Amino acid sequence: MRRRSFLGWCAGILSSLLGLIGCRPGPRVGIHAGQRATLEAATERIFPGARQAQVATYVERALAHPYFRTLREPMRRGLDLLQAVAQSFYSADFAACDESQQDAVLEHVQAGNADTPDFPASRFFERLIMLTLEGTLGDPTHGGNKDCAGWKFIGYEPGAPKPGTCGGHDRHK
Amino acid sequence: MKDAIIVGSGAGGGPLAAVLAEAGLNVLVLEKGPDHQPSEYVHDEIAIVRRDFFNSSLADEPHMLVRRGSSTAEHSPMGWIARCVGGGTVHMAGHVYRLHPDDFRMRTRFGAYEALADWPYRYEDLEPYYTRVDWEVGISGRAGSDPLEGPRSKPYPMPPVDAHPLSKWIDAACDRIGVRAFPDPRAIASRPFRRRAQCVYCDFCGSYGCEVGAKSNSQTELLPRARATGRCEVVPDAMVKAVAVDATGRACGVVYLDRDGREREEGARIVCVCCSAVESARLLLMSRSGRFSNGLANNGGQVGRHLQFQAYSTGSAKFRYSNHADKPLKHPHPFLGRSVRDYYFLPDESIAPIAKGGLIRLGFPHANPIFTAIRLAHGTDGATVWGPILKERLREYYHDYRTIEFEVFHDFIPNDRTFVTLDPGVKDKYGLPAARIHLDEPEQQRRAGRWLMERGLEILLAAGADELVPGDVGGSTGHLVHGTCRAGRDSATSVLNEYCQAHEVPNLFVVDGSFMPTSGGVPTTLTIMANSFRVADHIAARFKAGDFS
Numbered sequence: 001m002r003r004r005s006f007l008g009w010c011a012g013i014l015s016s017l018l019g020l021i022g023c024r025p026g027p028r029v030g031i032h033a034g035q036r037a038t039l040e041a042a043t044e045r046i047f048p049g050a051r052q053a054q055v056a057t058y059v060e061r062a063l064a065h066p067y068f069r070t071l072r073e074p075m076r077r078g079l080d081l082l083q084a085v086a087q088s089f090y091s092a093d094f095a096a097c098d099e100s101q102q103d104a105v106l107e108h109v110q111a112g113n114a115d116t117p118d119f120p121a122s123r124f125f126e127r128l129i130m131l132t133l134e135g136t137l138g139d140p141t142h143g144g145n146k147d148c149a150g151w152k153f154i155g156y157e158p159g160a161p162k163p164g165t166c167g168g169h170d171r172h173k
Numbered sequence: 174m175k176d177a178i179i180v181g182s183g184a185g186g187g188p189l190a191a192v193l194a195e196a197g198l199n200v201l202v203l204e205k206g207p208d209h210q211p212s213e214y215v216h217d218e219i220a221i222v223r224r225d226f227f228n229s230s231l232a233d234e235p236h237m238l239v240r241r242g243s244s245t246a247e248h249s250p251m252g253w254i255a256r257c258v259g260g261g262t263v264h265m266a267g268h269v270y271r272l273h274p275d276d277f278r279m280r281t282r283f284g285a286y287e288a289l290a291d292w293p294y295r296y297e298d299l300e301p302y303y304t305r306v307d308w309e310v311g312i313s314g315r316a317g318s319d320p321l322e323g324p325r326s327k328p329y330p331m332p333p334v335d336a337h338p339l340s341k342w343i344d345a346a347c348d349r350i351g352v353r354a355f356p357d358p359r360a361i362a363s364r365p366f367r368r369r370a371q372c373v374y375c376d377f378c379g380s381y382g383c384e385v386g387a388k389s390n391s392q393t394e395l396l397p398r399a400r401a402t403g404r405c406e407v408v409p410d411a412m413v414k415a416v417a418v419d420a421t422g423r424a425c426g427v428v429y430l431d432r433d434g435r436e437r438e439e440g441a442r443i444v445c446v447c448c449s450a451v452e453s454a455r456l457l458l459m460s461r462s463g464r465f466s467n468g469l470a471n472n473g474g475q476v477g478r479h480l481q482f483q484a485y486s487t488g489s490a491k492f493r494y495s496n497h498a499d500k501p502l503k504h505p506h507p508f509l510g511r512s513v514r515d516y517y518f519l520p521d522e523s524i525a526p527i528a529k530g531g532l533i534r535l536g537f538p539h540a541n542p543i544f545t546a547i548r549l550a551h552g553t554d555g556a557t558v559w560g561p562i563l564k565e566r567l568r569e570y571y572h573d574y575r576t577i578e579f580e581v582f583h584d585f586i587p588n589d590r591t592f593v594t595l596d597p598g599v600k601d602k603y604g605l606p607a608a609r610i611h612l613d614e615p616e617q618q619r620r621a622g623r624w625l626m627e628r629g630l631e632i633l634l635a636a637g638a639d640e641l642v643p644g645d646v647g648g649s650t651g652h653l654v655h656g657t658c659r660a661g662r663d664s665a666t667s668v669l670n671e672y673c674q675a676h677e678v679p680n681l682f683v684v685d686g687s688f689m690p691t692s693g694g695v696p697t698t699l700t701i702m703a704n705s706f707r708v709a710d711h712i713a714a715r716f717k718a719g720d721f722s
Contacts, residue, residue, distance in 0.1 A: 046559045067224045070232065103560065110557070129550060129559055137542040138219040154571040156542050159375055161384050163217040 028060035035079040036060070037095035042082060045102050046132040049149060058135030058144025059128075071127060078124030081114055082106070139163055175201045176716065178427055178441040180413045180456065183260015184701040185447030185685030187391025188306075190399035190407070192709035198716060200405040201439060202396070203429055205448075206256030208409040209263070214382030218541045222380045227255045227264045233602040236451065241613040246596065251482070251610055251651040252451035258409050259392030261449070261652065262698065266379030267360035267388055268534060269312055270695035271303050272296065273517055274323040279584075279691045283527040287588040287615050288479055290690040293662050293671035296323045302703035302710075310702065311366040311389035314358030321514040334363045334372055336510035338501040339577075343511045343535055346635035352515035357508075357534065360389040360698070369393060376507035376540050412603050416444050416460040416469050416681065424469070424681045430603055442721040443680040443712065447705075450480060450687040454593045454657035455608040457683070470658075470675040475668045477593035479656040480610065481585040481692040484531065486622035487644030489538070489578035490633035497637065502575045509536045509577065516628050517694055525620035531583025531694035533629045538578050545570065553642065574639070579629040583622060583694045585649060586615040593657050614649055622647030653697055658687035672711040673704070680721055684708050 031039065039059060043050040050056075063072050085105045086094035094105060106125065108114060114121040135144030137151065141163045144150075151157060176198035179186045186202060194200045206227075220226060231248045234256075238249035254261035274296035275282050280289045304327045306312060316328035333356035340354075347354040361378070362371045372387040386393050399405035410432035417438065419425040426440035446453045454477040458468035468476055492502055512534045519528040538545065549566045550557050558566070570576070585591075590613035595606040623646045630641045661667030664676035673688045675681040684705050686697060693700065715721060 046563075048561055048564055065224070067230060106559075126557060129557060130547060132559075133546040133550065134219060134223060134543050137546055138223075139217045141217070142219050151542070154542060154567060156540075156571070158216040158218075158377075161212075161215045163215045163220055 028057070028064050031060060031063075031076055031079065034083065034093070035076060037093070038079045038082050041095040041097075041102060042079075042106065042128060043132045043135070045099065045106055046129055047136050049153070050132055050136055052146065053136055053144055053149045054146040055132055055135035055144045058138065058142055059131045061143040062131060062134065074119070074124050074127070077119060078109075078121060078128065081119075081121055081124070082109065085109065085114060175199050175439065175441040176721075177201070177443050177445060177712070178203065178439060179445045179447055180416075180427065181205075181260060181447035181449070181453075181685065182258050182396060182407060183255065183391055183447065183449070183685070184262050184698050185449075185705050186260070186445070187262065187395035188702055188705035189445055189447065189684055189709045189712075190405055191309075191395040192706060193713060194399040194402040194405035196713035196716065198404065198713070200399060201441070202399070202405065202407040203411040203413050203427065203439075204258050204260075204407060204409050205412045206258065206409060208258040208407070209382060211382065211384050211386055214377075214384040216375070216377050216381070218543050221382075222541060223543065227257055227380075227382075228253050229256055229602075235596075235599055235601060235607045237596045237599050237607050237609045239609065239611050241590065246599070246609060249610065249651075251612070251649070252449070252593075252608065252654050254449050254652050254654065258407060259390055259396065262360070262390030263382050263388070263392050264380055265360070265388075265390070265698060267390070267698075268357050268512075268696055269306075269360045269699035270319070270358060270512070270514075270532060271322055271325075272299075272693040272695060272697075272700050273321055275518075276691060276693040279529070283529065286527050286617075287586045289527075289587065290659065290661065290666075292690050293660050293667075299700070299703050299707060300324065300326060302706040303699065305706050306699055306702045309706075310360065310394045311362050311369070312358055312360055312699070313363035315356050318355035319358075319512070319514055320353050320355070321517050329358065331363045331366060333357070334359050334361055334508055334510060335374065335506065336508055337506040337537075338504055340509055340511050342500060342636050343509065343577075343632070346632055346637075347511075347513060349635050350631060352513050352632070354511040354513050354535075357510045357512050362387045362389060367394070374507055379539060380541070413448075413456060414459065414603065414605055416446065416456065418460070418462050418464060418469065418678070422464045422678065424678055443682065445682045445684050447683075447685045449685050450654040450657045451593050451608050451610060453683050453685055453687045454480075455595065455606075457658070458593075458595050459605060465677075470668055470677045470681060472677055473665060473668070475659065475666065477657050478589070479587040479659050479690070480591050480593050480654070481587050481656040481689070482649035482651060483653040483655075483692050483697070484583040484585045484614070484618040484622060484694075485648050485650045486531075486581040486583065486626045486629075486646050487578065488626045488629045488633070489576050489642045489644060490630065490636075490638030491574040491576055491640040491642065492637065493574045493639045495573070496639055500637075507537065507540070511535045513632065516625055519621065519624065524624045526615075526617050527586075529584050529617070529694065530621055531581050531625055533579050533581050533625065533632070535577060535579045535629075535632065538576050577633060577636070577638070578644070579633070581622065581625040581629060582650075582653075582696055583625060584617070585655075585692045586617045587656055587691060588613060588615050612649070614647065618649070619647035653686070653692070655686040655689040655692045655697065658683045659690050660688035661690065673708045682708060682712065
């Protein structure tokens with residue numbers, strides 16, 4: 001477990017470096033492989049098709065953005081919590097649970113049953129819904145909405161002018 | 174030494190900068206935010222709308238809100254409008270209506286209720302300046318089509334922006350009910366205007382900057398005029414932390430932080446504070462000195478009082494494609510473009526404490542898909558849905574029906590329980606105390622709001638709606654902000670005189686929504702601009718006469 005998480009962190013750092021070198025796609029925030037698997041599975045349950053649209057990549061990159069700096073730790077903690085609830089309910093990784101089991105875990109968290117005084121897990125889940133929708137329906141420049149899958153689903157096309165490369169229009173960068 | 178320093182570059186600061194520089198004054202405009210270029214105004218919901226492109230994050234620049242009945246303050250976007258050159262006029266949707274003549278005499282018309290007050294001037298005094306905004310900034314509309322508009326001296330310089338073919342159905346529905354829909358007046362060029370291009374109908378107005386410069390605002394019309402004189406410098410990324418006063422108690426300049434965080438001072442013969450109502454009050458309250466120990470121009474204790482937002486109610490309806498084959502529901506034109514002012518006054522006093530209503534603006538919901546999806550996820554009953562149910566809701570929304578919504582603007586009644594102070598603990602990223610907003614929405618808002626929402630739904634039902642969706646009733650918009658430095662004739666009950674000059678500091682002017690004794694029942698950007706033109710004319714004449722030298 002410890003070894004996997006160390007490797008995961010290395011992978012996170014490596015992808016961050018790759019992101020910086022390539023400029024586009026931008027850097028991601030460090031989450032380990034286990035958290036990434038949970039993130040992919042949870043976002044897919046929140047919006048079916050999210051995995052195909054690479055919403056998890058969007059979320060990782062969004063968390064690297066200064067705007068979300070205060071959300072990084074709660075997201076890591078929330079993903080670990082989904083994993084812990086899945087382990088306690090089903091003795092399995094969240095990502096390995098079947099869809100109804102995953103839904104049960106998410107509903108448990110959404111209902112506030114996993115809230116603690118120092119970690120409002122239900123709020124984490126609300127933020128995860130928001131990030132999932134951003135990743136599904138935002139401009140592909142930001143890492144999600146692969147092949148404009150989300151926009152095609154709703155028949156939406158924002159038209160020109162589109163965002164520039166490397167987020168040059170973004171004053172936070 | 175400048176002739177005039179203007180703090181803020183939006184609806185208040187823009188007209189002042191243009192008129193004063195053209196009158197020969199040396200003008201310095203200090204703007205807290207960056208100077209965005211039109212090339213940055215991309216169609217990217219994430220970068221522009223969801224990452225505070227036009228505003229600071231609440232972590233960097235908090236407003237603290239204390240609601241009625243609560244003793245704790247929460248971080249809130251209430252009262253923030255913009256931080257950029259051009260201010261809120263850059264990202265506004267630009268629905269611009271004149272106030273009604275009775276909006277200037279609410280106390281006279283409705284008597285004593287809460288803190289209602291008359292304005293120190295009349296509609297007739299502002300009318301020439303409304304017309305100047307129409308012609309010098311560029312407003313599109315049809316004169317005479319708003320049945321409750323006061324007399325106007327000139328028509329609009331441009332016809333209304335084009336409207337969706339469904340607007341004919343709205344017109345017919347209103348006819349059947351007996352009210353008169355009229356084309357929204359917009360701060361958008363419907364024809365090429367001066368050097369600017371006309372609207373390209375891309376549907377990225379509200380919350381976005383206009384990439385073709387068709388929006389008529391401070392950035393596209395007024396600041397360029399000011400700069401063209403060679404006598405006006407606009408400095409972005411400059412956060413003013415205090416207005417300085419000399420030994421005689423006159424304003425002598427400002428202290429500000431430049432883009433590198435260095436503290437600078439600049440002297441001026443007059444100082445104009447145009448930061449929007451909450452922030453202007455905050456700047457005065459932060460400007461303490463021996464002579465003004467409670468904040469500048471606040472020895473009478475009036476600064477920050479009578480803060481008003483605007484009351485806001487909403488509703489919408491679904492029109493199913495399958496039931497309306499006769500209507501061009503799928504036509505992609507972005508503007509429905511219809512407003513109704515027939516309910517600006519309520520039929521009697523049984524509906525709400527005073528018989529004042531508002532304006533109903535009908536339109537299509539904002540096209541932003543993330544915003545739409547989050548709204549659908551939250552639904553109307555509070556519980557957030559996700560999974561296949563959410564996906565189906567989104568599919569239906571985009572493929573099975575078209576939504577027409579309306580927003581009602583109505584009066585936020587000024588009261589003694591809604592005001593601005595400095596927060597005792599919370600500071601912003603500059604180390605300055607945050608504004609603390611105390612909010613209490615009077616009964617009028619909820620009761621008038623409910624009745625007005627029902628009228629809006631009635632129009633949509635008459636237009637053939639399949640399903641009516643009641644919305645919010647009697648809330649407050651956070652970005653239309655008024656009061657805090659009330660203008661009036663009596664210095665014991667007001668901060669400013671009718672030319673927005675501080676009673677206590679003769680060369681200090683507060684020129685944004687702060688002066689407004691009452692909010693009116695329409696969005697107020699046009700009024701703030703018109704008043705700024707009026708104040709600018711007055712200041713220019715005073716300089717010419719040798720005052721302030």
